[in-house]
Amino acid sequence: MSRVLIVDDEAAIRRLLEAILSRAGHDFIAAPNAAGALAALDRGNVDVILLDLGLPDRDGLEVIAAVRQRCAIPIIVLTARHETAEKISALDLGADDYVTKPFDSDELLARLRSALRRSGTAMTGDDACLEFGPVSMDLARHEVRCNDAPVALTPREYAVLKALLQASGRILTHAAILEQVWGKAHIESVDYLRVVIRALRLKLEADPSDPRLIRNEPGIGYRLVG
The missing domain is CATH 3.40.50.2300 (Response regulator)
Structure with missing residues (x-):
């Protein structure tokens, strides 16, 4: 309990x-x-x-x-x-x-x-496999799968998805993702992030126009929804 x-x-x-x-x-x-x-x-x-x-x-x-x-x-x-x-x-x-x-x-x-x-599910170690809903990421092999099918990502797409997977459903603010992926000098460059999120949705969502996995929190950031 x-x-x-x-x-x-x-x-x-x-x-x-x-x-x-x-x-x-x-x-x-x-x-x-x-x-x-x-x-x-x-x-x-x-x-x-x-x-x-x-x-x-x-x-x-x-x-x-x-x-x-x-x-x-x-x-x-x-x-x-x-x-x-x-x-x-x-x-x-x-x-x-x-x-x-x-x-x-x-x-x-x-x-x-x-x-x-x-x-209760924090993951550590370079050989960890991050999973959320239909998406899994093998950190050792640098591989991503969605619904058990391989997905090819650019380095930026991979880094943003990794941040979201590590948050495991928690909201990440725009600034938090931008700092982690692009660095502190770009924490206000939200357009950079929007471009990558759009690309991830095209590769991971069943219907990118109606995203169910990568959810936008208006004016705040993004979270994964299982």
């Missing part, structure tokens, strides 16, 4: 989340502020965090940074802040996902399951 740390200053939201998690078979603990959240995390036995950004004692973005200094536990931001800049900041600081209020409970649980799966 997974244990979820709920961090929200609104008692009604905490009760709602506790009911949703309980029905889905999750254990949970709750904190109304940043201090309580970090104290609970330091005590251990937490598998994933649901984090509101509007906390009374410390901004949630600062909490993300503080958590990332401690561990790599998945963080799902659950907030009323809808601004794209806030989403990008949270994701760049290390959040794994971003859900805005009001939220759909089934979607939240699906994102929670996805985050928990990713946290």
Whole structure:
């Protein structure tokens, strides 16, 4: 059974989340502020965090940074802040996902399951094979397959796909991909990335005009969807 740390200053939201998690078979603990959240995390036995950004004692973005200094536990931001800049900041600081209020409970649980799966399947080593949905990448052989058929990629296409596979369903911001593939000098060159994503969709998607695998998060970045 997974244990979820709920961090929200609104008692009604905490009760709602506790009911949703309980029905889905999750254990949970709750904190109304940043201090309580970090104290609970330091005590251990937490598998994933649901984090509101509007906390009374410390901004949630600062909490993300503080958590990332401690561990790599998945963080799902659950907030009323809808601004794209806030989403990008949270994701760049290390959040794994971003859900805005009001939220759909089934979607939240699906994102929670996805985050928990990713946290248990980190891959290391030069001989690793990255897989997501129909796509697999053999890092040792530098080979890519989709639906078990070989796919020829350019070096840029390979590098972008590798970044997305390593994220394993987590949103990667434009800047994060651009820095990883092109370098810091090109973190604003979003057109470079769009060209490569378009090429990847032509090679990997059943219908490139209606992409189901490489999903765009408007104004933020991209993620793989299985």
